[in-house]
Amino acid sequence: MELRRLRAMHEAGMSISAIARETGMNWRTVKKYLQAPPAVATSRGSPRKGCIPQTVTEYAPLIDAWLRSDITLRGTVIHERLVDQYGFPGHYQRVKLYLQEARPRIATELGLGPADMQGLHRRFEVFPGAQAQVDWGDEGGILAHFGIPKVYSFHMVLSYSRDPFCCFTTSMDLSTFWDCHRRAFSHFGGVPKTIVYDRTKTVVRQHVAPGRAVPLHPEAIAFAGHYDFDVDVLAAYRPTGKGRVEHQVTIVREHVLAGRSFSSILELDAAFATWVPIRRARVHRTHGEVIGIRARRDHAALRPLPRQPYVVADRHLRFVGKDCLIAFEASLYSVPARRVRPRQLVEVRAGADSVSLHLLAADTSGSTLLAVHPRAKIRGSWVVDEAHWDGLPDGHTRAVTTTVPEPTATQAAAAGSGTLTDWLARIPAAQVTVSRRPLTVYESLASVTPIVPGASKEPVNSKDTA
Missing domain, CATH: 3.30.420.10 (Ribonuclease H-like superfamily/Ribonuclease H)
Known part of the structure; x- marks a missing residue:
């Protein structure tokens, strides 16, 4: 029970015995507290003698400077920066209690409105169709x-x-x-x-x-x-x-x-x-x-709709692959093989429900449109028009067999009897025409004395000739 209540009851005219009966206390205890002098309240701002000052007091000028730069800075952010940058040893609650006093004071210094107005907004109403x-x-x-x-x-x-x-x-x-x-x-x-x-x-x-x-x-x-x-x-x-x-x-x-x-x-x-x-x-x-x-x-009260809608297309540039497909938003779209080349740059115009592909410059017919496809709803889809691949090899002529085919008549005639001489005659080098000349032609060109059949092959001594 609060002891201040005893003094209030006594000042209202109740006797000590009546107060003792009302509170259930002994009359001597009631008399003791009524005769004691009232306690003098001390200011919370001045610490008592012998007490250690609060840790946050040392950082108060720094916190005030932060609040002056941004009055809405959160207490958790201030405590985090104090700990991280300045080694603040105190608890967050110390910072929170200090901010309750510092924030209104700084707001008044800056000429800002009262803190109670934060989080409020002006309500408005409009006219029909506005x-x-x-x-x-x-x-x-x-x-x-x-x-x-x-x-x-x-x-x-x-x-x-x-x-x-x-x-x-x-x-x-x-x-x-x-x-x-x-x-x-x-x-x-x-x-x-x-x-x-x-x-x-x-x-x-x-x-x-x-x-x-x-x-x-x-x-x-x-x-x-x-x-x-x-x-x-x-x-x-x-x-x-x-x-x-x-x-x-x-x-x-x-x-x-x-x-x-x-x-x-x-x-x-x-x-x-x-x-x-x-x-x-x-x-x-x-x-x-x-x-x-x-x-x-x-x-x-709404304004009327225009006669023609305005269609917005998101435009992008993409390269044509060797498979006549372009990639857009992780999906593939086909283009006509007869009108493009590999690595050609084309424009993609993406609408809400369709994707149109265009050349960067008009062709001989004066058109830039290559194809129009429905826009893929799922990433990784293939949106292909089979007609765009007309003229490309499709592998329909490929075939395999387990037997060795018989050679045709032309192949058999070209093969001949199969001897080495026939094979040498069929190589490309054998088809080159070679001229035939006597050896004397080459000897005369080299200025060499021709060898007469039956003559002595011993060399002639220059001294005997002299």
Whole structure:
């Protein structure tokens, strides 16, 4: 029991015996504590005499300097750096307690707002048709048992009504991303005035420092210009700026995917289409209206779709192999053998559902198109048109036998009797024509005295001749 309560009861008019009966204590004990002088509270900031000062006090100027450079620096990071770089022997709790006092003080020095405002954001509402938000969801290996290792969900939500759209893909590349936009516009029946994105590489060409204008991807500029909407890119690490679609990703997982099994992308899309009427019949907790009724006003305010869709193709350069195949995304696609050569460079234009192969320069017919194939859904696939291999050896003339064939009449005549003389006569050297001359011709050319038959073969002495 707190002894301070005894003094409060006595000051309220209770006698010592009454306090003893109330608390169950002896009346002498109650009298002892009531007659003792009240304790004087000491300041927590000044250590008592003889106590060892806290270890973190020595590092306080360093911690303050780090907080001045980044007021949001986490305590775990500060403790880790102190231990790693300065050999700090203290526990993390010492750093944590110091930060509770130091962080508000440093924030006041820097002229920042109160710490209580951290983590809060401004709520906003929009007019019908004014805004939509876009985000990706990673659904993992939901179709891995059918050979599809990864499945992604594309989400677009109209900000005014919270009317959702979702479709499932096996890729998040450029062409797939904008093809999902076309499907979403068709689902809503129009185009919102602004679409909010995070800093995905299919929208942002380069990341820049806070406060600077974000350079957009060329295809994002062209697509937005064709469909007449504005691109709004959020600041880094601001997921609350598109909280409507962030929440929608979780809702789809819980209401469409959880507890079910699927065998294809088409089944996933069909499951979402079946759930949409259920979602639209609900009353949204934020705006308090039925989503479907509010969505009618949202759809009516959307901009109309253009007559011609804008098709985005992701372009790459690839070499033609000796087998008339090119490799793209770990799959092989065929090209006509009569129009290419080995190691020739061709352009691959990858759409969401198809892959077209083009020459870098038009041929004699003025066309660059080599082939169009459906895009492979599984890595390692072969997408081949057998007509592209027409004219190439296929091995249909090859044959083997276990008997020695009889020589033809021509081969037998050429072989002759088979003697060595006949063989020597058939070699190429025997076909060379050789001229025949008497030996005197060569002797005269060499200035050598001809040998007369029957004459003496002894050499002539020069002295006898003299």
